[in-house]
Amino acid sequence: MMTITKPLTDLDIANNATLKPITEIARAAGIPEDALEQFGRYKGKIDPNKIPGRPDGKVVLVTATSPTPAGEGKTTVTIGLADALKQLNQKVMVALREPSLGPVFGIKGGATGGGFAQVLPMEDINLHFNGDFHAITTANNLVSAMIDNHIHQGNELKIDPRRIIWKRVLDMNDRALRKVVVGLGGPTQGVPREDGFDITVASEIMAVFCLATSLKDLKERLSNMLIGYTYDRRPVFVKDLGIEGALTLILKEAFKPNIVQTIEGTPALVHGGPFANIAHGCNSIVATQTARKMADIVVTEAGFGADLGAEKFMDIKARVGHFRPDAVVVVTTIRALKMHGGVDKSNLTQENVHALLLGIKNLERHIETIRNFGIEPIVAVNRFVSDTEAEICTLMEWAKKNDIRIARTNVWAEGGKGGLDLAKQVLEVLDQPKQFAPLYDVTEPIEQKITTIVQKVYGGIGAVFTDQAKRQLKQIEENGWSDLPICMAKTQYSLSDNPKLLGRPEGFTITVREIIPKLGAGFLVCLTGDIMTMPGLPKEPAALRMDVDEKGDAVGLF
Structure with a gap:
C-alpha cells in the first residue's frame, strides 16, 4: 500500500x-561577549557601541518585480543568497526587517523566508519577537496621550484639535479604526475630537527608529516630529510637549539590533519594519551599519518591487546612512511574469510562453529603474516546480539577448546550495566600478522630485495634485520644509497608482492626494491613489488557519 506523505511546510522545516x-x-560573527544581550537561548540584541571598528562591508540590496498574489519569494532569496555566500567562504551577514503582526494574521502569515532559506526561530520572530514593535507602538501612543492631556489641561500651546495630524497606532490590520472620535463622555473624559489609527509600521516613530544613526540622533529626530498646528496655524512639534526624552527612554533597548540565525547558521540582524507601500520599507540603518562592521558582505532587502522599497533605499536610506549598494538583485518568478502578462492566478501552473514574454515588460521596467541609479542589476529567477523548461529557456534567452545578468535560484528547496550561481555572480560585480547616485537633489522643487520618481521609476507621464495636496504643498513651502526626500505611498501591485494595471502600463499619471511632512524621519510622504495607512483584513485572514497544539507549539504559521 502506498504511503502518502504531506509536503513539508515552512513551519515543519x-x-x-x-x-x-x-x-x-555571535562569537563566530566576531561580536564581543559584553556586546551581546541574550533573549533566551536563540535570540539576542547587540549593543552597537561595543562593536570594534573595522572597514565597512559591502552592501547587496535584494529587490523584486511588482509583487503578485503568486508570490515572488524576495526574503527567501535574500536569506538563501546569504547562505550561499557563506558556503563560498565569505564573511557575510543578512539584515532584514521585522514582521508586522498585521500581515502575519492577515495575508502573509509570516515574513521570515521560506523552505530551507529561513531565519530562525521563525515562530518567535513572527510573533512579538523581542518587543521592538510594542515599544514603538507605546512611544507613538504616548505622544497621542500627551497631546490630548495637554488640551484637556488648558491647552497652553493653543493646539487646534481640528489640525492635529498625529494618529494613534496599532500593529494589526483593523479598518474600523481608520477614523474614530475620542474624548466622548463628558468633561472628565477629555476634549472630543476626530482621530484615527495607523498600523504601527506606518508610524513616523517607526521611520525615525529605522533612519536614526545613534541614540542622540534618535532623540533629536523624535523631538522634531510634527504633531499638528495651533489656532493661528503655527506648527507644533514633539519638543513643544517636552517628551522626546521619555520617548527615547521607551525606545532605548528596542533600538539595539536583534540577532538571530538562518537555518544554515548565517548570522542575521532583524530590526525595524516599515512597509514599503506606505513608508520607506527598509530595515534600520543602525542594524545595517552594525552588520557592515562585522561582515565583509551584508545582504539586505527592501520591501515590494524596485519601484517602492529599492527606490526609497537609494533615495532615502542610502542618502541618510552615507553608503551605497554595491550590488542589486532583482527577484522574479515565471509565475509572476505570466500574471503580469495577463494570466489569471488559477492558471499560472500551465505553460504559457506568450504571456511570459508580455510579463517580462514589468521586469524590464524594474531593471531600468536600477540602472537609473547607476547600478547594473542581477536578475534572480526564483524557481517553482510548475516552471517548464520552455519558459525558463525563454527567460534566459531574453536575458542573454539583452545583456542582462541572470541566475536561476532554488533556495526554498536547497537552501544556500540553490543560490550558488547567484552568489558567484554577486561576487563578480561587487568590485566593479559603479556610478551610483540618487535620482534627484533634495533641493529641487517638490513637484519636480515627484515627477522624477514617476517618470524614471514608474514609467508614467507625471503627477497631478488634488486641491488638498496643493494646499499642503503651499504650507510645506511656506514653512521651509521643501528640501527633503520624497516617500511615495503607492500600491505595490502596479507601477501606477491603480492596482489593477499590471505589467508595464504606459501613459498614466499618478494622483497625489495628500502630502504629509514627516520632519523627524526627514521626508515628505505623498499619499497616492487609494493607499491606506491602516490596512484591513482579507475575507479569509491567515489567522483562521493558526492554532497552538497540546505541546504549546505554533500551528499554521508560514
Whole structure:
C-alpha cells in the first residue's frame, strides 16, 4: 500500500532545524561577549557601541518585480543568497526587517523566508519577537496621550484639535479604526475630537527608529516630529510637549539590533519594519551599519518591487546612512511574469510562453529603474516546480539577448546550495566600478522630485495634485520644509497608482492626494491613489488557519 506523505511546510522545516546557541553565532560573527544581550537561548540584541571598528562591508540590496498574489519569494532569496555566500567562504551577514503582526494574521502569515532559506526561530520572530514593535507602538501612543492631556489641561500651546495630524497606532490590520472620535463622555473624559489609527509600521516613530544613526540622533529626530498646528496655524512639534526624552527612554533597548540565525547558521540582524507601500520599507540603518562592521558582505532587502522599497533605499536610506549598494538583485518568478502578462492566478501552473514574454515588460521596467541609479542589476529567477523548461529557456534567452545578468535560484528547496550561481555572480560585480547616485537633489522643487520618481521609476507621464495636496504643498513651502526626500505611498501591485494595471502600463499619471511632512524621519510622504495607512483584513485572514497544539507549539504559521 502506498504511503502518502504531506509536503513539508515552512513551519515543519523550521521546527526540524537544529539551532545553534546565539552565543555561538555571535562569537563566530566576531561580536564581543559584553556586546551581546541574550533573549533566551536563540535570540539576542547587540549593543552597537561595543562593536570594534573595522572597514565597512559591502552592501547587496535584494529587490523584486511588482509583487503578485503568486508570490515572488524576495526574503527567501535574500536569506538563501546569504547562505550561499557563506558556503563560498565569505564573511557575510543578512539584515532584514521585522514582521508586522498585521500581515502575519492577515495575508502573509509570516515574513521570515521560506523552505530551507529561513531565519530562525521563525515562530518567535513572527510573533512579538523581542518587543521592538510594542515599544514603538507605546512611544507613538504616548505622544497621542500627551497631546490630548495637554488640551484637556488648558491647552497652553493653543493646539487646534481640528489640525492635529498625529494618529494613534496599532500593529494589526483593523479598518474600523481608520477614523474614530475620542474624548466622548463628558468633561472628565477629555476634549472630543476626530482621530484615527495607523498600523504601527506606518508610524513616523517607526521611520525615525529605522533612519536614526545613534541614540542622540534618535532623540533629536523624535523631538522634531510634527504633531499638528495651533489656532493661528503655527506648527507644533514633539519638543513643544517636552517628551522626546521619555520617548527615547521607551525606545532605548528596542533600538539595539536583534540577532538571530538562518537555518544554515548565517548570522542575521532583524530590526525595524516599515512597509514599503506606505513608508520607506527598509530595515534600520543602525542594524545595517552594525552588520557592515562585522561582515565583509551584508545582504539586505527592501520591501515590494524596485519601484517602492529599492527606490526609497537609494533615495532615502542610502542618502541618510552615507553608503551605497554595491550590488542589486532583482527577484522574479515565471509565475509572476505570466500574471503580469495577463494570466489569471488559477492558471499560472500551465505553460504559457506568450504571456511570459508580455510579463517580462514589468521586469524590464524594474531593471531600468536600477540602472537609473547607476547600478547594473542581477536578475534572480526564483524557481517553482510548475516552471517548464520552455519558459525558463525563454527567460534566459531574453536575458542573454539583452545583456542582462541572470541566475536561476532554488533556495526554498536547497537552501544556500540553490543560490550558488547567484552568489558567484554577486561576487563578480561587487568590485566593479559603479556610478551610483540618487535620482534627484533634495533641493529641487517638490513637484519636480515627484515627477522624477514617476517618470524614471514608474514609467508614467507625471503627477497631478488634488486641491488638498496643493494646499499642503503651499504650507510645506511656506514653512521651509521643501528640501527633503520624497516617500511615495503607492500600491505595490502596479507601477501606477491603480492596482489593477499590471505589467508595464504606459501613459498614466499618478494622483497625489495628500502630502504629509514627516520632519523627524526627514521626508515628505505623498499619499497616492487609494493607499491606506491602516490596512484591513482579507475575507479569509491567515489567522483562521493558526492554532497552538497540546505541546504549546505554533500551528499554521508560514
